[in-house]
Amino acid sequence: MAMRGHQFTWEKSKGTSNWIEERLDKVLTTASWGDVNHHADVQNILTRTSDHSALFLSINAPCMQRGRGPRGFKFEMAWLLDEGCREVVETAWQDRRTEGLLNCHQYCGHSLMRWGGDHFQKFGDRIKQLRMKQDAIRHRRDPDAITEFRNLKIQLSQLEAQEDIFWRQ
Template sequence: MSGHQFTRERGGGMEGWIEERLDKVLATTGWSDMNGGAWIENILTRTSDHSTLFLNINATTLHRGRGSRGFRFKMAWLHDEGCRDVVETVWQDGMTEGLLNYQQHCGSRLMRWGGEHFHKFGDRMKQLQKKQEVLRDRRDQVALAEFQRLEGLLCQLEA
């Protein structure tokens, strides 16, 4: 599993902040042998006290660590008409190649479009999230107050 070591938290940024490893992934030996490149990513979520566990069984198209990253849809894109235009254009261009190829083509086009339109927005959110990540292991008053301040800024950006 990659990502944060805990899968649930309560009272984030508060004095009684608790983090736990509650959510797990179970696989048989046979399944693991058939899916040797599979891995789990623990994705911290801002709207739930549980993180999202993402099972990647197609390790050849998505890469861990540095380098290219797989497609991730950004909800902020829904607030921009350009997103609909990209999807409709790809839909009209790619349906003869099958749904899987269409989905991959649409994802790459959306990533290119989204990177151009929301690059600075995403960079600012990443900066704030990295600062929060540094504070996760600290429970002193200064760190908790800073975590809450960063949380407020992230909420503003999300809105």
């Protein structure tokens, strides 16, 4: 397949007078695969730590397109700390399991985007709400209030960990 980006995929003695570059790595497809995946292309991604480039085969799935239009799918590591993430993924794969890998993948991405949307973008507001709930029952010492306070503390701890992971990513 034709490749976008730098034309060479391997180099030796980078930055010296003996610097050699070659195109060693390639992507090979059949004509029938190319007919089915006519929007596919290969991107050469230069790496800092290896003498080989990384080749990225893009099939231009609708949920992965860049540029104008709907936001492309981006997995958020913070989702992994939420129990609902596993359920969304399992349900999406179960719903589309007979439609092939690409359809399952796209549907799963759309499902995660719907589920995670604003839920994981407004950490500050949700943390503030949980702290206000804690403050409202802080003066009480009855068993129900203590149990609720502990549950809120667990939720707050989890949410703060998710926020930390979100910003680190």
